Amino acid sequence: MGDSVDRLIFEADTSSKKRSGVHRPIFAPFFTQPAIDASPPSKVHLLVNPYSGRKKGLLVGQEAERLLIEAGVVVDVHHSEYASHIVEIAASLDLNDGDCIAVVGGDGTLSEAITGWMRTKPTTTPIFAVIPAGTGNSQGTELGISGVDDSVSRILRGSTQAIDLAEVNLRSGNRKDPGPEMTWYSHNLVTWGLGVDSVVLAEKLRWMGPIRYDVGIVMMMLVNRRRRATLTLDGHRMEGDYTLFLIQNTQLGGSGLKLGPGASIDDGEMDLGILQRMSRPSLLKAFGMLQKEGRHVFHPSVIYHRFKHLRIETNEPMAINIDGELIGCTPLDMQVMPQAIRLIV
Numbered sequence: 001m002g003d004s005v006d007r008l009i010f011e012a013d014t015s016s017k018k019r020s021g022v023h024r025p026i027f028a029p030f031f032t033q034p035a036i037d038a039s040p041p042s043k044v045h046l047l048v049n050p051y052s053g054r055k056k057g058l059l060v061g062q063e064a065e066r067l068l069i070e071a072g073v074v075v076d077v078h079h080s081e082y083a084s085h086i087v088e089i090a091a092s093l094d095l096n097d098g099d100c101i102a103v104v105g106g107d108g109t110l111s112e113a114i115t116g117w118m119r120t121k122p123t124t125t126p127i128f129a130v131i132p133a134g135t136g137n138s139q140g141t142e143l144g145i146s147g148v149d150d151s152v153s154r155i156l157r158g159s160t161q162a163i164d165l166a167e168v169n170l171r172s173g174n175r176k177d178p179g180p181e182m183t184w185y186s187h188n189l190v191t192w193g194l195g196v197d198s199v200v201l202a203e204k205l206r207w208m209g210p211i212r213y214d215v216g217i218v219m220m221m222l223v224n225r226r227r228r229a230t231l232t233l234d235g236h237r238m239e240g241d242y243t244l245f246l247i248q249n250t251q252l253g254g255s256g257l258k259l260g261p262g263a264s265i266d267d268g269e270m271d272l273g274i275l276q277r278m279s280r281p282s283l284l285k286a287f288g289m290l291q292k293e294g295r296h297v298f299h300p301s302v303i304y305h306r307f308k309h310l311r312i313e314t315n316e317p318m319a320i321n322i323d324g325e326l327i328g329c330t331p332l333d334m335q336v337m338p339q340a341i342r343l344i345v
Helices: 057-070 085-091 107-118 138-142 148-157 194-203 211-223 280-291
Strands: 043-048 074-079 100-105 127-132 160-174 177-186 189-193 228-233 236-248 270-276 302-307 309-313 319-322 325-344
Touching: 043 057, 043 085, 057 074, 057 100, 057 127, 057 148, 085 100, 085 107, 100 107, 100 148, 107 127, 107 138, 107 160, 107 177, 107 325, 127 138, 127 148, 160 319, 177 325, 189 194, 189 325, 194 211, 194 236, 194 319, 194 325, 211 280
Parallel strands: 043 074, 043 100, 100 127, 127 325
Antiparallel strands: 160 177, 160 325, 189 236, 189 319, 228 236, 228 309, 236 270, 270 302, 309 325, 319 325
């Protein structure tokens, strides 16, 4: 792995029960900085993915619009009509100071909205809000949002936190047909390896709901493909056979799995979990520990680091998952953007 790269060491929460032979880890605070109080927005740009959450996005968007209008807020509603349409919509918005971009959908929809806006090279820090309507909803879960009423009440209170983003440069298209380089912005997670292969499979199992992520991972673990990559972490180069890279800005992934117990969303760094290549039984054990409140961090073949810049290179293009969606393929360059946007909390 290279002795020059500092390893992130987790402490055990000895007050928890042991499972798989270990205690759960002590989790980092989700926010490290205080909230920023602000006035409620006078205008909300409501970006709705009507297809999210098995097509419940449309109903959630209509309810959010009704509640905001009742509260006296001016609402500008946009509905996506095709893949990545939210990127185009967000890039076209005419925002004034204090306006809010409220996103109805899952983590991928929020990622599209952030990407569209950040591609305009904004000179001000925009305010985003989450109105969960997807199947994963990691960001909404970590914020403790209970539903559309709760989301709207938070928007009306106006309290925000400045959060980090990852600027990700990668090839568009897929590994069989890679396209030109593009830039995407991640608020949640980026994965390479087994996690991406499992998402490819999970997309074919959408009818199963959130459990499809678990099913996809288990099936791909049984295949246990070999994946070779070169990883450069803040200038330190390492090369080998790997199972999975978990690049976390937040702690949760699909199905509420605690993938990055050490991650804080506003600390100016990302957390990288490296699952080294291991036998099928060892891999199954590591995943079982992951399901038990993030205990995988104590598995001997799982190593965590923190970074500001990361590069992934592979002999052939390999798919990348950003915020729960298949976005592009390697090679990948990622740069942390500290406190790049404000998020309604």
